Amino acid sequence: MFALQSRVACALRFALKRRSTLLCAWFCCLGLLLFLASVPLSLSIQIQFGWGVVALLLVLRLTGAARRWRLFFLLLCCQLTLRYVYWRTTSTLGYNGPFDLLAAVLLYLAELYGIVVALLGIFVNVAPVRREPVPLPADRSQWPTVDILIPSYNEPLDMLDITLRAALNIRYPRDRFHVYLLDDGGTVQKRAQADPLKAAEAWSRHRALQELTARLGARYLTRERNEHAKAGNINAALAHVSSDLVAILDADHVPTVDFLEKTTGFFLADEKMFLVQTPHFFINPDPVEKNLQMFGQMPSESEMFYSVIQPGLDFWNAAFFCGSAAILRRRCLDEVGGIQGNSITEDAETALELHARGYHSAFLGIPLISGLQPETFTAFVVQRVRWAQGMIQIFLLKNPLLQPGLKIWQRLCYFSSSFFWFFGYARMVFLLAPLAYLLFGLQIYNASFTEVLAYGFPHVVGVMLMSDLLFGEVRWAFISELYELMQAFFALPGILQVLRNPRAPTFNVTPKGEQLDTDFISRLAGPFYLVYLLVLIGVGFAAWRFFAYPLHRDITLVTLGWNLFNLLLLNAAMGALFERRQRRQFPRMPVDLDARLTVDAPGECCACRVDDLSMHGALVLGSLATPLTSGARGRISIFDTVSQEWLELSVLVRSSRPAEKGGLAIGVQFINETQEQISRIALLMYGDSRRWQSYREERKQRIGFMRSFGLLILLGGRYAFAHYRSIAQQAARYAFDLLLYYSLPWRRALGRFWRKCCRWVLDEQDVSRDSVKS
Missing domain, CATH: 3.90.550.10 (Spore Coat Polysaccharide Biosynthesis Protein SpsA; Chain A)
Incomplete structure (x- = not known):
């Protein structure tokens, strides 16, 4: 044990020295990049430089060299970003009026936030640690x-x-x-x-x-x-x-x-x-x-x-x-x-x-x-707003940059973790900023299309490539934008509450295990409708502005593209706001376990495999040729890879259908479990960490920007339709109810008139009969 602790102490001293070296190297490189970012270049040279660096980044990424040249790749991305920041700060913040200046400063601060978060992200993830468990002593x-x-x-x-x-x-x-x-x-x-x-x-x-x-x-x-x-x-x-x-x-x-x-x-x-x-x-x-x-x-x-x-x-x-x-x-x-x-x-x-x-x-x-x-968007928002408010409380009450005892790298790491949660402000500004120009003509970005092409677009591409290198396997670019947008509507008010009174927020428990019997529109959809309508109006104003101001068509087209991207995000958000049914309290997880199934009637027994499993049942793939009757009873023995033992359970057949690869896919429900068997099922279902690790790794995959963008369009087109259809159905029902309500006096008058007519007809018939008799 003492030898192990000595090795750990040596490793810690080495890690401390490596951290100090990397920190010094980081600040030296950052200083050099800041100096290079301020070197003046003509616009044509800047276009060549910016897009030349982008081309080099793309070559490194497509050839797989970006991972081997990780630091060099990240420094190139930093150079594009810092050069953009220098140009943005010194050349685009002119005064065009008080409202123009206010909108321009809000946008500039949102951009500055994103750039600081990106630079801190590079610092934090410069050399991630992949640990293995430390073995316990034999005694x-x-x-x-x-x-x-x-x-x-x-x-x-x-x-x-x-x-x-x-x-x-x-x-x-x-x-x-x-x-x-x-x-x-x-x-x-x-x-x-x-x-x-x-x-x-x-x-x-x-x-x-x-x-x-x-x-x-x-x-x-x-x-x-x-x-x-x-x-x-x-x-x-x-x-x-x-x-x-x-x-x-x-x-x-x-x-x-x-x-x-x-x-x-x-x-x-x-x-x-x-x-x-x-x-x-x-x-x-x-x-x-x-x-x-x-x-x-x-x-x-x-x-x-x-x-x-x-x-x-x-x-x-x-x-x-x-x-x-x-x-x-x-x-x-x-x-x-x-x-x-x-x-x-x-x-x-x-x-x-x-x-x-x-x-x-x-x-x-x-x-x-x-x-x-969380199963519902409301519960999801409760959880994320709590995280946002809590981290900003730490930022305000225990500012990591000023906290005594922390190393300088720990200060930067904690600052990064807390400062990130201001994304609600930045995301809302990026959503509404195009409308400031399209609807009101505010000059919030004093630059020509050529300048944006020289500085802005290379910076955006560089940030996307940097994000892809660091997070591409675990966070797809435009799907990440969707998550942040959907949280921003509610995180921003929470942030403002903390800024007004850092001790005001209270702990809200996140609901878990909810069951949803029907599809419905989230009750938090209201703000999205308003912004969606504004963005649609912005598209119409862009068309008008394109023809009304021919000298500004290049800026109008760039702003329109930005606004259309926001529209695509909002469209996908509409699909995510249509809550789907969730009837299972305990989710089923894919497994691959050996099993033997015996069915009392028709008395067949076969070797099979368990394809998915929950605490209450399983889906079994068997070689039976005859479909089973729903309600048939039997027994199943499942091999538990954790305890290395067979678990035998009584089952009830709930469904039986042909499997894709032959045989039958049989849904079974566990019945008559003892307390010991329930514990064994919990062990079988949840006990094996290798299953979770394998499933986690299978979900990690990298897709390109175009595929991610196409997926965003597809999701919005496919699932937002159900949202719009539900709105139309509710509107039709509401209109019908209104029609019935406001037509009630007319319907009553018509009813009285109809009854009078009926009585008059009956009276005439009675008079006719009397005359015939007489």
């Missing part, structure tokens, strides 16, 4: 003790049941870890509240969770009052636990069996290690993926952070705590008073405090948990 008595804390507020019991079972299934000496459920929905304050219905609900939850933990073998903790949200819940639990390490899991984050085996070794190797963070891996689509039906076909939106940015931060000893799927050293938490609570992103704030005290963190890029993303 298990030397393994650290761990308390696994699972904070809960209002999550369904079924969700908590699975997470607790999986936590208790972890492959670690049973006497060296304990599992705690921290119930914030059944606190004494909740049970004693004045509203009798809410109090009864809290009592019911309190008793149900006590019974659940007792049945499974976990421990139940609650507290007196709901103070400081999740941070307060964890800190209250720390008073009742005493292990060396603390593992924190969200209620929907189901751990794999090797969660502790792969993470705790870092703490034995490095006494100053305070955090080991692992990725948040999700097995269900986020609302954009679900509504655009792209889940599994493109990288998850979170992959850029967990596959690129966190490894980049890890090189600079700045990988931070993400609230779950992490292990922390208890001694370090006690030193700073537990989880911090000055901001609503208590996780990053805690990491900032401990990094400032000289402690180390590590990011292990192996998915060791599987979680759930």
Whole structure:
């Protein structure tokens, strides 16, 4: 153990020296590039230089040399950007009137924001670290003790049941870890509240969770009052636990069996290690993926952070705590008073405090948990606005650039992580800026088309190529724009709230495990309609301006192109705002497991493979020639790759159809499971980290800019139509209801007239009969 710690100490000293060297090299190169950016060139020479560098970048990218010449490639991108910034600052900010100046400054600041974020992104990701687990000693008595804390507020019991079972299934000496459920929905304050219905609900939850933990073998903790949200819940639990390490899991984050085996070794190797963070891996689509039906076909939106940015931060000893799927050293938490609570992103704030005290963190890029993303766009916005507000709280209340104790590279990394969340401002400015010229004729960008061609377009292409090199496998260019646009409408008001009062935001729990029975339009679609209408009007004004001002046609065409791009983004956003049904509470995941299926009637048995699996059922590919009857009973034996044992379950056939490659695709539902079998199913479903890693890698793929742009157009055209059709149907129903409402007096008058006519006819008939009789 001492030899291992000595090797780690040597590695840390080498890393510190390498960081210092790279930091010096970065500042030297940046100074040189700033000097070169200010060298005056004629417009024709600048066009040749800018597009010559773009051509070189394209050659490096297309030949695959960009990865080998990574730093050189990034420096070329920086040169194009810095030259653009110098020209933009010195040549385009003229005074044309107060409103023109205001719009021009807002656009300039938005561009400056994007450029700072791009430069910081290059710095952060200059040398990402890819770690492997540190092995634990053979003597298990030397393994650290761990308390696994699972904070809960209002999550369904079924969700908590699975997470607790999986936590208790972890492959670690049973006497060296304990599992705690921290119930914030059944606190004494909740049970004693004045509203009798809410109090009864809290009592019911309190008793149900006590019974659940007792049945499974976990421990139940609650507290007196709901103070400081999740941070307060964890800190209250720390008073009742005493292990060396603390593992924190969200209620929907189901751990794999090797969660502790792969993470705790870092703490034995490095006494100053305070955090080991692992990725948040999700097995269900986020609302954009679900509504655009792209889940599994493109990288998850979170992959850029967990596959690129966190490894980049890890090189600079700045990988931070993400609230779950992490292990922390208890001694370090006690030193700073537990989880911090000055901001609503208590996780990053805690990491900032401990990094400032000289402690180390590590990011292990192996998915060791599987979680759930928000199912609706409303829940998605609640989560992202909380992140944005919390990181800007850190930016304002604990400015990383001024925080004592941080190394200069850590200051830049934390500044990058918090400053990024101002994207809501920049994205809204980029959306509305073309309209300032097209609708009102404001001069917000004092440049000719030739100057834009010389400076602007090379800079844009350079930024796109830089982003493709750093993030191309995990974040597609125009899909990234779509995600940021959809969040910006709501992030910007949240940002303004924090700027007015940094302590105003409160912690909002993200809804998870929601089920949607019908398709519907998100209730947050209203702002998108307004901006969509304005952008459409801008297209019409562009056509008018093209003919009315022939001398400005070049600028009109450039602005129109910008506006049309925004229209394409908004069109795709309309598709993502049409919420699709979500009936499954537990998602199914693709697997490839050996199995044997026996059906009672017609009494057949065959070897088969499990193609996908959930906690309640599976899809089995078998060689049976005769379709099975729905409702038939049988048994299935599935080989568990984690325990290396066969799991036998009773099943009910729900569906049977011919498979694409022959045989039958049989949907089965598990029935009559014992408590032990349910735990085994949870182990089978969630226990194997290799499955999550394989699935994660399969989703990583790089596509070109043209394919990404074509995909944006396709998604907007295909899925926005359902949104528009729903609007038309609702409008037709509303119009029909209005027609019925306003026509009610006329219909009543017609009814009275019709009844009078009927009575008159009947009276005439009676008179005729009487006359005939007489």
